[in-house]
Amino acid sequence: MQPIISISGLSKTYSPDFVALRHLDLEIRRGEILALLGPNGAGKTTLISIVCGIVNPSSGTVTVDGHDIISDYRAARSMIGLVPQELTTDAFETVWATVSHSRGLFGLRPNPAHIEKVLRDLTLWDKRDSKIMQLSGGMKRRVMIAKALSHEPQILFLDEPTAGVDVELRKDMWAMVRRLRSSGVTIILTTHYIAEAEEMADRIGVIHKGELVLVEEKAELMRKLGSKQLILELPDRLDAIPADLAAYQLSLSGDGTAMTYTYDAQGERTGISALLQDLARSGIQFKDLQTTQSSLEEIFVDLVRDGQ
Amino acid sequence: MNFEAIKAIYRFEMARTFRTPLQSIISPVISTSLYFIVFGAAIGSRITEIEGVSYGAFIVPGLIMLMILTQSVSNGSFGIFFPKFLGTIYELLSAPVSYLEIIIGYVGAAATKSLILGVLVLATAGFFVPLRVDHPVWMLLFLVLTAVTFSLVGFIIGILAKGMEQLQTVPLLIITPLTFLGGTFYSLSVLPPFWHAVSLFNPVVYLISGFRWSFYGIADVNVAVSLGMTIAFLLACLVIVAWIFRTGYRLKA
Structure with a gap:
């Protein structure tokens, strides 16, 4: 199926020494929940802002359901609802007025029934006649979500939706996200x-220093999380893995001095002892061995550390 | 054309005006009326007539222009500056609206407010000085053109302003002097030749002259020239604003 958003070669340079995005490629599938992880300043918000039309790209293209975001911005933007990270709302307007205003901006005729449904879903109905400035931070966040949903978008961007949000709102928000997805x-x-x-995503992407480091099915990622690597350091350089070890799907490091064996740590049989026996049989010596487990947490933490 | 968006912006802006009637409507009407009382009724009687028009009546078109100019600029600039300042502009930028629709919405609302004020002040002036309008259609034409043009000037200032200070000082330092020196209170014919020539570089001269002609048939410059200059000024503003939106200057990173 054609991806709903297709990003290719997207770069954003704010100044010569501040590159926010570097040649980023990403395809977002229709109907999925994609989580973008990354430390502060990784480029997540810049990416979203470009897709939504708030920031001009330096190079690269983005299409939304086949519509280019620049040459065919009307069709592209009509499909998108955006909830930005910052709590930016009007102050003096009522909840009802500001949410209805958003719908108008997106070119749709007034539809009080839809606005009512959105407000009820976000438990804002009782506050519909309140001025926004009288609302708590959590309520303002709900108003921003209501604005984004006012024009019945096909695609919803939630930039750090749970930053500074209490448990109840977080639960409500996830329930809403699931409803929307269904x-x-x-x-x-x-x-x-x-x-x-x-918890939420179908796929997970990790952005770091303006690059998409990884994007993977959550299930696949979880499988990888459950796997471990056994690294064998070799005293003698090896040109290739011997054919009789092919069953282990070993990978050889670039310089031929280390071999990696990936196995399921949760499995009943890890195959380690068989591998070691077969190695001895093939006459391959090793001077050291270690096992590692890469978790998303670890990848993430490494990235953050690199960034400092 | 995204008419719903134009309607939404226009309504939103008008709601802002009527939420603060004291500041938006009452105070400009009162402060302009003070000029009529002081210059028209009190001092005006001691000043000789200008080309057969009493001084009090002579200054009315200029004062209406003064108010239209300052109100248009401030309405036009605040309307777009605040979303920028608060960050709510994200929604406008991410909405499927063209720059033309944004301008029609914001500038249309700002100009409407100015026109409402213009009519109110005109009616108030009638209480203090004898008024007469020889060419009502021309009067309306100048009123609308000026309100639209200067709302657009305000809109541009609102986009370019980096902070509150610039937002306030640009109108004060540029618009107010241009209006005062543009013949609100005098006929250019009283100026020495040098200053008369300098004044012709002031675009406001043409607005006031043309507007006053529509009232009393007297003008500092030919009315066709006034109209031409006003339209030229409007077009210049449109070119600037089109460039701003095309490049995203001060709007988009």
Whole structure:
């Protein structure tokens, strides 16, 4: 199926020494929940802002359901609802007025029934006649979500939706995200919290220093999380893995001095002892061995450390 | 054309005006009326007539222009500056609206407010000085053109302003002097030749002259020239604003 958002070669340079995005490619599938993980300043918000039309790209193209975001911006933007990270709302307008205003901006005729449904879903109905400035931070966040949903978008961007949000709102929000997804809406959210991405997403992407380091099915990622690597350091350089060890699917490091064996740590049989016996049989010596487990947490933490 | 968006912006802006009637409507009407009382009724009677028009009546078109100019600029600039300042502009930028629709919405609302004020002040002036309008259609034409043009000037200032200070000082330092020196209170014919020539570089001269002609049939410059200059000024503003939106200057990173 054709991806709903297709990003290719996207770069954004704010100044010669501040590159926010570097030649980023990403395809977002119709109807999925994609979580974008990354430390502060990784480029997540810049990416979203470009897709939504708030920031001009330096190079590269983005299409939304086949519509280029620049030459065919009307069709592209009509499909998208955006909930930005910052709590930016009007102050003096009522909840009802500001949410209805958003619908108008997106070119749709007034539809009080839809606005009512959105407000009820977000438990804002009782506050519909309140001025926004009288609302708490959590309520303002709900208003921003209501504005994004006012024009019935096909795609919803949630930039750090749970930053500074209490448990109740977080639960409500996830319930809403699931409801939207089951109605066919594609959802892209950014977060710092790995647990959140694990709980919600179908796929997870990690952005770091403007590059998409990894994007993978959550299930696949979880499988990788459950696997371990056994690294064998070799005293003698090896040109290739001997054919009789092919069954272990070993990988050889570039310089031929280390071999990696990946296995399922949760499995009943890890195959380690068989491998070691077969190695001895093939006459391959090793001077050291270690096992590692790469977790998303670890990848993430490494990235953050690199960034400092 | 995204008419719903134009309607939404226009309504939103008008709601802002009527939420603060004291500041938006009452105070400009009162402060302009003070000029009529002081210059028209009190001092005006001691000043000789200008080309057969009493001084009090002579200054009315200029004062209406003064108010239209300052109100248009401030309405036009605040309307777009605040979303930028608060960050709510994200929604406008991410909405499927063209720059033309954004301008029609914001500038249309700002100009409407100015026109409402213009009509109110005109009606108020009638209480203090004898008024007469020889060419009502021309009067409306100048009123609308000026309100639209200067709302657009305000809109541009609102986009370019980096902070509150610039937002306030640009109108004060540029618009107010241009209006005062543009013949609000005098006929250019009283100026020495040098200053008369300098004044012709002031675009406001053409607005006031043309507007006053529509009232009393007297003008500092030919009315066709006034109209031409006003339209030229409007077009210049449109070119600037089109460039701003095309490049995203001060709007988009």
